[in-house]
Amino acid sequence: MARNIVTRSNNYNEWYLDVIKAAQMADYSPVKGCMVIRPTGYAIWEAMQRDLDRRFKETGHVNAYFPLLIPMSFLQKEADHVEGFAMEVAVVTHSGLEKSADGGLKPKGELAEPLLIRPTSETLFGAMYSQWVQSYRDLPVLINQWANVMRWEMRTRLFLRTAEFLWQEGHTAHETYQEAQEETLRMLDVYAAFAEEFLAVPVVKGRKTASEKFPGADATYCIEALMQDGKALQAGTSHNLGTNFSKAFDIKFLGRDNQQHLAVTTSWGVSTRLIGALIMTHSDDEGLVLPPKVAPTLGAVVPIYRKEEEKGPVLEFCTRLLEQLCGGERLKAAQERQKGRELMSVFTDSSSNQSVVLDIRDDRPVEKHFHWEQRGVPFRFEIGPRDVEKGTFVLKIRATGEKRFVELKNADAEWLAALARETQQAMFDKALKFRDEHIVEASSYPELKEALEKRSGFVRCWFKEDATAEAKIKEETKGTVRCIPFQQTGGSGKCIFSGEATTEQVLFSVAY
């Protein structure tokens, strides 16, 4: 039992924060609502970036950087958009500081036009695209940016909702509505594949109802994940913006028919919130659990010895294991550059930035076990005098708690890769099983209510989309329509709220 982490059943909320604290992923900042992402947390984000960025480029996108500040007038140009973000945008009104009467500081020069710190960048991309796009030959424009954004939230939670967060936002412009729609769904597929293959987080793909869609979009599609407490988490969104922003920002092009047309735009994004999803999908009462593909530290080698004369052979054995897992050259490079350090990390290959660490700190082995366990390191290799004698070591698999005796001669890079694949799959299967067991059906409103109150997970039911009904249900149950899943059973039924006939089933849940 971890003594610095409360159990999930005891207090799920506190457990989540304890896991983050114990793994040293993030810390609160001096400014309310913001967070410091510490190296171990940021390395996870970097791993996500690497994998996602490759997927974006494979689908034809390029990266660029747009500025942090947006003229206030820009936000006004799209009616729904301004309404959606007005309340949570941070406004820059002054430049410079001067001494105030009480000896402190106060803002000096007032700006002619206030500037907004981007809550998202549709307007800025729109303004630039209108300049860049003249002809259908200029289309499509497929740009992504990795950036920070700010939304002045009233209540914040580490990773899940902070005032400033990191994300990527893709912004594309297309010749036809159909192309834009294909792009919107393509990127949703990219997100779903990323979530399931890389994060081992199963997701449901679907469409948002009108009341849940992005302000300014024609349609919003999403991937929804289910957390261990039965609450849903929106893990990514992809929007078909139609010509809403093209109209607002005059993104026009001369078409193949020699006529002026409005471009059709899309946008899509995922954020550091995914780290929250990762934590709440896989972690347990002992702390963080990371899928092998995500973990910056893939494994930790913990030597065990009592007597001084045991130390040499044990460490030698550890070094041999590292050499077999990571390769002689990388081990040598690590030894030269990290001479004298108590923690030596060795890259497992030349591209992934994943490493195996040797822990020779002057601590009891038990302490080290907890140390790496709480940080979610997928594999631990324990090597003591008895192992050295037998030519074996003890493998502990974080995700399953499994303990295996492995012969040193069998433990090479390919063995580690296979172990990683096996564990990655086991984690996804476990999460998928949990998710599927927590999709319940409701055939009446009382049933829906009860399921939502019990936090049963996703509640599937017939529903005729209606903003008023959704608002009412939210008020009474805290539950919302998470999405209209692409995967439908077909046929028709009676709407759970109005009793009217409908062909659509939706997923309700209480959400983060």
Add this chain to the structure above:
RNA sequence: CGGAGCGUAGCGCAGCCUGGUAGCGCACCUGCUUUGGGAGCAGGGGGCCGCCGGUUCGAAUCCGGCCGCUCCGACCA
């Protein structure tokens, strides 16, 4: 922005009622013994007691004001 609670060492807290040298546990540092699932002993370092003012010979403690944080609600990726 409304309701409640809390600000004392890095973290968690006691002390406040009844004013009189700043405490405890964990963490940290040194040494010795330990070391296969959170060790023991000894020694040590660390404080604008949230801030400003008032009462008093004397304030962490009493009084007034301010600031900050946490939780609960409305808003949200």
